[in-house]
Amino acid sequence: MAAFAPAAARSADVPSSAADTRVRAVTPAGNFRYAYLPPRSPDLEPVHARMESLDLLRRLPELHWLDGLLVLPGPVTYIAAECGEADAFYDPRRANVVLCYEMLTVLYRQGGERAEVLGITGVDAVEAAEDYVWANLRFIASHETGHALIDLLDLPVTGRQEDAVDQFATSLMQHIGEEGESRRQAVDNLRMAAHWFLTRVEEQADDEGGFSLDAYADTHSLGLQRYFNLQCLLYGSDPQRFAAIVESGDLPVSRARYCPGEARRAQEAWVRLLLPHFSPARPELRQEAEEWLRRRAGERSTRRSGFIRD
Numbered sequence: 001m002a003a004f005a006p007a008a009a010r011s012a013d014v015p016s017s018a019a020d021t022r023v024r025a026v027t028p029a030g031n032f033r034y035a036y037l038p039p040r041s042p043d044l045e046p047v048h049a050r051m052e053s054l055d056l057l058r059r060l061p062e063l064h065w066l067d068g069l070l071v072l073p074g075p076v077t078y079i080a081a082e083c084g085e086a087d088a089f090y091d092p093r094r095a096n097v098v099l100c101y102e103m104l105t106v107l108y109r110q111g112g113e114r115a116e117v118l119g120i121t122g123v124d125a126v127e128a129a130e131d132y133v134w135a136n137l138r139f140i141a142s143h144e145t146g147h148a149l150i151d152l153l154d155l156p157v158t159g160r161q162e163d164a165v166d167q168f169a170t171s172l173m174q175h176i177g178e179e180g181e182s183r184r185q186a187v188d189n190l191r192m193a194a195h196w197f198l199t200r201v202e203e204q205a206d207d208e209g210g211f212s213l214d215a216y217a218d219t220h221s222l223g224l225q226r227y228f229n230l231q232c233l234l235y236g237s238d239p240q241r242f243a244a245i246v247e248s249g250d251l252p253v254s255r256a257r258y259c260p261g262e263a264r265r266a267q268e269a270w271v272r273l274l275l276p277h278f279s280p281a282r283p284e285l286r287q288e289a290e291e292w293l294r295r296r297a298g299e300r301s302t303r304r305s306g307f308i309r310d
């Protein structure tokens with residue numbers, strides 16, 4: 001979900017041992033590699049030390065689930081690094097996903113501020129901040145992985161790629177929620193990720209309270225649009241269960257009525273695009289996905305209503 005980085009971040013000193021990992025041979029199970037580069041700035045050392053000692057990237061459940069699921073033309077390397085600004089990006093030249101220590105620092109700060117706003121104090125506040133960082137790191141790593149898959153598998157994309165990979169990240173986190181984690185926790189995580197979009201709104205504003213031309217021209221939708229898109233996918237995945245999202249005003253009714261259709265199309269599109277690349281080593285997952293698509297097709301054939309799109 002983070003913006004693509006300009007030159008400063010792209011020129012981050014990624015050592016060749018970590019960077020020259022893109023090979024063209026078919027790689028079997030275990031496509032993902034992880035690296036934590038020491039930062040030059042002493043201010044970022046605590047974040048580096050924390051991430052490395054916990055091997056935080058390897059623990060991300062979305063990456064753990066995806067790793068080995070697909071046959072990729074080569075490995076993807078997830079690199080935690082100093083970038084010169086708070087960002088995360090996918091570098092197609094080396095098939096690297098770079099997650100910047102500066103971004104983690106901003107997330108820790110936002111997590112602390114959010115805990116304060118919610119009136120959480122003491123040890124609970126530290127834990128709430130950690131939860132916020134974790135939820136957002138999961139979303140961001142999933143978003144960048146979406147970019148990596150589009151590049152490495154040459155997946156077709158119509159519409160904005162940034163929106164497509166937000167849909168990928170949202171669907172993936174929901175799926176992981178259904179796999180083991182409580183669904184309540186999965187929802188909380190997604191709503192914390194949505195909160196991050198709201199923090200972007202101020203950055204994109206101009207002096208008159210509107211948006212800057214750069215914000216309109218950006219490859220990403222506006223922060224508020226990404227916020228509502230994510231709420232829409234969440235609500236649309238189960239409108240009865242998530243009725244509170246609309247009742248609380250987090251999603252206007254005028255948009256909500258389209259969301260079941262939007263969520264269904266986004267999820268199906270990603271499964272259909274990825275299915276041809278499922279690893280033969282995981283036949284049970286292919287079967288599960290095929291059955292899921294068949295069920296969806298059955299539901300589609302019995303459903304006739306829909307909304308006029310203008």
Ligand SMILES: [Zn+2]
Pocket residue numbers: 001002003004143144147162165
């Ligand atoms: Zn992106």
